[in-house]
Amino acid sequence: MNTCVTNNKFVNEWIAEMAELVNPESIVLIDGSNEQAEALRAEACKTGEMIKLNQDKLPGCYLHRTAINDVARVENRTFICTSKKEDAGNINNWMDPKECYEKLSKLYKGSYSGKTMYVIPYSMSVVGSDFAKYGIELTDSIYVVLNMLIMTRVGLNVLDALGDSGDFIKGLHARAELDEEKRYICHFPEDNTIWSVNSGYGGNVLLGKKCFALRIASYLGRKEGWMAEHMLILGIETPEGEVKYVTAAFPSACGKTNLAMLIPPEAYRNKGYKVWCVGDDIAWLRVGSDGRLWAVNPENGFFGVAPGTNEHSNPNALHTSMRDCIFTNVCHNLDDNTVWWEGLDENPPVNALNWKGEVWDYKKYDKKDKVNTSGAHPNSRFTAMAANCPCISDKFNDPAGVPVTAIVFGGRRAKTAPLVYQSTSWQNGTFVGSIMASETTAAAAGAVGVVRRDPMAMRPFVGYDMGDYWAHWLNMGKVIKNPPKIFHVNWFRTDDEGHFIWPGFGDNMRVLMWILARCEGKVDAVETPIGYVPNAEDIDIAGLDIDIETVRGLLSVDKELWLEDCKAIREFYAQVGERVPAELYTELEALEARLAK
Numbered sequence: 297m298n299t300c301v302t303n304n305k306f307v308n309e310w311i312a313e314m315a316e317l318v319n320p321e322s323i324v325l326i327d328g329s330n331e332q333a334e335a336l337r338a339e340a341c342k343t344g345e346m347i348k349l350n351q352d353k354l355p356g357c358y359l360h361r362t363a364i365n366d367v368a369r370v371e372n373r374t375f376i377c378t379s380k381k382e383d384a385g386n387i388n389n390w391m392d393p394k395e396c397y398e399k400l401s402k403l404y405k406g407s408y409s410g411k412t413m414y415v416i417p418y419s420m421s422v423v424g425s426d427f428a429k430y431g432i433e434l435t436d437s438i439y440v441v442l443n444m445l446i447m448t449r450v451g452l453n454v455l456d457a458l459g460d461s462g463d464f465i466k467g468l469h470a471r472a473e474l475d476e477e478k479r480y481i482c483h484f485p486e487d488n489t490i491w492s493v494n495s496g497y498g499g500n501v502l503l504g505k506k507c508f509a510l511r512i513a514s515y516l517g518r519k520e521g522w523m524a525e526h527m528l529i530l531g532i533e534t535p536e537g538e539v540k541y542v543t544a545a546f547p548s549a550c551g552k553t554n555l556a557m558l559i560p561p562e563a564y565r566n567k568g569y570k571v572w573c574v575g576d577d578i579a580w581l582r583v584g585s586d587g588r589l590w591a592v593n594p595e596n597g598f599f600g601v602a603p604g605t606n607e608h609s610n611p612n613a614l615h616t617s618m619r620d621c622i623f624t625n626v627c628h629n630l631d632d633n634t635v636w637w638e639g640l641d642e643n644p645p646v647n648a649l650n651w652k653g654e655v656w657d658y659k660k661y662d663k664k665d666k667v668n669t670s671g672a673h674p675n676s677r678f679t680a681m682a683a684n685c686p687c688i689s690d691k692f693n694d695p696a697g698v699p700v701t702a703i704v705f706g707g708r709r710a711k712t713a714p715l716v717y718q719s720t721s722w723q724n725g726t727f728v729g730s731i732m733a734s735e736t737t738a739a740a741a742g743a744v745g746v747v748r749r750d751p752m753a754m755r756p757f758v759g760y761d762m763g764d765y766w767a768h769w770l771n772m773g774k775v776i777k778n779p780p781k782i783f784h785v786n787w788f789r790t791d792d793e794g795h796f797i798w799p800g801f802g803d804n805m806r807v808l809m810w811i812l813a814r815c816e817g818k819v820d821a822v823e824t825p826i827g828y829v830p831n832a833e834d835i836d837i838a839g840l841d842i843d844i845e846t847v848r849g850l851l852s853v854d855k856e857l858w859l860e861d862c863k864a865i866r867e868f869y870a871q872v873g874e875r876v877p878a879e880l881y882t883e884l885e886a887l888e889a890r891l892a893k
């Protein structure tokens with residue numbers, strides 16, 4: 297078999313080695329052309345891997361179902377394989393690289409027999425830009441190829457930009473038997489290598505995304521002096537036409553896509569405010585020559601949560617997903633060959649298949665057992681092109697990225713965290729990020745709704761020791777002359793019946809307005825033990841169904857709850873271990889002292 301599919305010796309040698317291992321019947325280079333993609337779509341429809349949807353209603357759209365045991369990221373089977381265990385840290389799973397290569401080689405062996413090996417050359421960020429990093433993913437899945445074509449910049453120009461260099465991330469993916477007991481998502485940061493086996497699901501197999509653009513990139517960022525973060529990037533345009541950029545880190549399925557594409561409340565629209573989306577999941581951040589922090593979105597599309605997306609919550613995401621889109625694990629409406637998910641509208645299809653492909657009876661839906669009774673899986677997703685997003689920023693393809701005014705952290709907390717507060721410095725802001733906690737969601741396998749610490753929304757994605765990662769944050773603060781201000785938000789406080797108190801979605805703009813006003817020094821705040829909290833009057837609730845007392849409640853800081861939280865933070869810091877920077881312990885002690893006063 298001809299394994300010389302490129303002009304690059306390093307690429308060809310690696311492909312030959314991998315082909316020897318997995319034993320494909322043929323090798324196909326993905327060139328980024330529409331003709332090739334169209335042929336692959338046709339083939340996937342023929343084998344049942346994808347279903348072509350109603351092309352009048354959903355032009356260019358397809359449906360895919362993953363295996364029933366393969367519907368989310370698998371954190372307990374995700375490994376960082378550094379030669380020294382301590383470099384992966386206590387929060388990551390670690391395996392010795394040699395042992396891991398050997399173990400996985402057995403699983404890969406002959407796994408492509410009778411199949412095609414697709415070679416996907418892709419770029420994270422604009423090809424040829426200063427931020428760009430290149431990768432090649434080998435896969436046996438057309439679904440992966442078609443997703444990567446949307447999510448990254450794929451094509452022969454990537455190979456041209458790579459030239460004869462060996463500096464690319466080597467990704468090997470095989471579905472193998474889709475056996476969850478043999479599923480491994482392994483990262484070898486010292487070798488620029490990612491190995492993923494026995495999965496066909498999103499974050500486990502689209503190797504440019506979490507594996508490369510977060511785990512490997514965070515490792516590279518520390519070495520090279522930049523940051524890779526689980527952050528959306530949005531621009532807020534004022535009536536004067538000035539655009540301010542904000543990044544925000546929320547854990548998986550906690551509202552990044554929604555905030556990134558928000559439509560401002562009517563009163564703001566009438567005044568001339570607009571919101572532009574630069575990215576919804578990942579930000580690469582660097583210090584610019586002007587001393588500010590600059591952000592790019594290394595991705596080219598959105599792999600967004602479907603459930604809850606509708607005409608009111610996120611019309612921009614809905615419209616983005618209405619063409620050239622791959623739906624994964626949603627409900628299939630057989631009457632008109634379209635798709636549906638919980639929270640799309642109040643009319644579940646009567647003649648439909650659920651995410652498993654079984655005949656589905658919407659009347660049997662039980663909120664307590666969503667996975668088995670819903671039409672769409674709670675972690676069902678749409679893969680859609682950024683270029684199709686009505687509010688995509690004109691800076692989306694700008695190689696320089698955008699300057700960041702504010703960084704926002706946030707999580708799902710029923711109590712404790714107020715609607716919004718501001719940290720008092722970069723160091724204190726790093727502390728605020730490090731103590732983030734959130735209820736777990738369906739985005740990862742395991743229990744849902746359990747509060748766990750998720751620092752900077754990066755717990756599953758830091759490619760090295762968490763303590764070193766925090767030290768890197770502190771160090772970055774020292775080299776950014778004009779650093780963004782750091783905030784924390786919580787859209788998810790609930791009342792005694794468990795209902796969300798804050799309306800959320802587009803109305804989150806009201807909180808962003810306070811954040812920008814703080815950055816410009818235009819509004820006062822109340823100093824509390826945890827940081828600066830708004831005066832309730834300064835959160836604009838005109839036109840909302842809530843009163844100022846409710847806002848006061850949302851902004852309240854319960855010292856007892858926070859002291860409880862401090863205990864959990866101490867435990868977590870102890871678990872992270874020796875490399876927790878002393879500055880963060882200083883911050884924690886100061887917080888405890890202020891709370892105890």
Ligand code: GTP
Pocket residue numbers: 546547548549550551552553554555576577599600601603604605609739787788796799800801804
């Ligand atoms: P990943 O792609 O997993 O990283 O997630 P994400 O952070 O982009 O989450 P996304 O915006 O897709 O939101 C996940 C879920 O949270 C969806 O079901 C949303 O409807 C819901 N959600 C988002 N924003 C809000 C909000 O402001 N309030 C409430 N109550 N729910 C929200």
Ligand code: SPV
Pocket residue numbers: 368369497498499500505506547548549577599739740
């Ligand atoms: C997340 O889980 O944070 C996602 C989806 O964005 S996945 O690509 O599956 O990781």
Ligand code: MN
Pocket residue numbers: 526547548549577
């Ligand atoms: Mn994510």
